[in-house]
Amino acid sequence: MPSAPLALPASQAIVPAASLTEAARGYLVAARSERTRREYARDWQTFTSWCAARSHPSLPTTPEALCLYLTFRAQSGRKVATIERDLVAISQAHLAASLPSPRHPLVLEVLKGIRNTHGVAPSQKAALLPPQLARCCAALPETPGGIRDRALLLFAWSGAFRRSEVVFLNVEDLVFTDAGVEVLLRKSKTDQQAKGQRRGIPFGALPATCPVRALQRWLTTAAITTGPLFRAVNRHDQVAAERLHPCTVARIVQRAAQLGGIDPSSVAGHSLRAGLITAAVRSGKSLPSIMAHTGQRSVATIQRYVRSAGDVFTDNAASNLGL
CATH class of the missing domain: 1.10.150.130 (Tyrosine recombinase, N-terminal domain)
Known part of the structure; x- marks a missing residue:
């Protein structure tokens, strides 16, 4: 049956x-x-x-x-x-x-x-290294807009954030500690599944270029306690409720560069992320530690920064061979 x-x-x-x-x-x-x-x-x-x-x-x-x-x-x-x-x-x-x-x-x-x-080699914007970044920050005005720009430059540089990542952060994604600030990056270009990544931004050695102090000053100045971290500021120094657009990051970088005596056409939003990676390579940081901080999964991508970190005569294969 x-x-x-x-x-x-x-x-x-x-x-x-x-x-x-x-x-x-x-x-x-x-x-x-x-x-x-x-x-x-x-x-x-x-x-x-x-x-x-x-x-x-x-x-x-x-x-x-x-x-x-x-x-x-x-x-x-x-x-x-x-x-x-x-x-x-x-x-x-x-x-x-x-x-x-x-x-x-x-x-x-x-x-x-x-x-x-x-086919031509892709044009790349210059990396903002610590001396140039410090010069840009020092040239910014002591206004709400200038305080925001300084915080964004230092924070995005230290976190190696892409422009889309930094503008979509909320205050709720931050945890301030004795060592600095811990950031929860909920989604990124290399994390479309939104598994999330935590990045630590340590206190800087110099108060004038410390990303944590700059961020705290921006939050206090703008009286922001919740919601979007980086927001628009109008010409009357009024802080808006809405978050910045990713394209605004490039304009902020270029405006600060011009104030700091750097050709604004040579830099863009990616100059911050590239600057941190290049500086880390030059200082001898290990590739695993750089990749863990930046969220990059490809060693080949980091190798591009390794090659650009020094000039053509640094560690040259043809040098000191007996000729």
């Missing part, structure tokens, strides 16, 4: 296919950061507009159309990295539509040719 079908509890019932598809689509979206999704959406819109103007198919596209588009982008002066991202965005759109990848061998050969013809 055949057994009766097993009745599953409601909590274990099979999920309808339509719901599963929608849930899977949601997870597919969540696999990328919000910034990446915005960039891909913009790249996809540019591609579809180009296709529409020339009567080329966009979804699915053809190898011929995609080769023409990548060539158009290259001849329009777009950087190789931008063109590579274009292809990723177009591929992601096809993936989301359950269509075959457009990365045809012909497309990849055209992209290789573009790299060989237009």
Whole structure:
């Protein structure tokens, strides 16, 4: 006698296919950061507009159309990295539509040719090292805006924070201790799953450039006890309730650099993170300790800073060989 079908509890019932598809689509979206999704959406819109103007198919596209588009982008002066991202965005759109990848061998050969013809070393902003950072901080005015900028520069530098990381911190993410301040970084570029990372920011040796003292002064000046850590300050020195936008960090760095006698076009928000890593390498800090502090998972990434930490004659392989 055949057994009766097993009745599953409601909590274990099979999920309808339509719901599963929608849930899977949601997870597919969540696999990328919000910034990446915005960039891909913009790249996809540019591609579809180009296709529409020339009567080329966009979804699915053809190898011929995609080769023409990548060539158009290259001849329009777009950087190789931008063109590579274009292809990723177009591929992601096809993936989301359950269509075959457009990365045809012909497309990849055209992209290789573009790299060989237009490929250049990526331009990098200068790292802000301790002497330059101290000069920038000393030049800032003693106003609420200047006090905020000084705290942001020193705190972001000491924590090696990316600009998106530092502006999304809240007061609740900080714990002040006798050694400094412990920061809970809830999510980062290398931690999209939001497992969280704790970073310790120690007291500085010099009061004028101590990140912990600068941060405490900013919180006291702005009367901030909860919510966003770094906030907008208007021209009347009034502190807003909303947090800073990530793009504002670059402007703060460049404004401080100009006040400190540094070419503002040579620095950006990443100059703070790069400065800490470069200074740590120069001082002989171990790679594991640097990676633990910065949250970087790739030794190759740190090695780029190792190479830039000294000039071409420091520890030169051709020196002292008997010639």
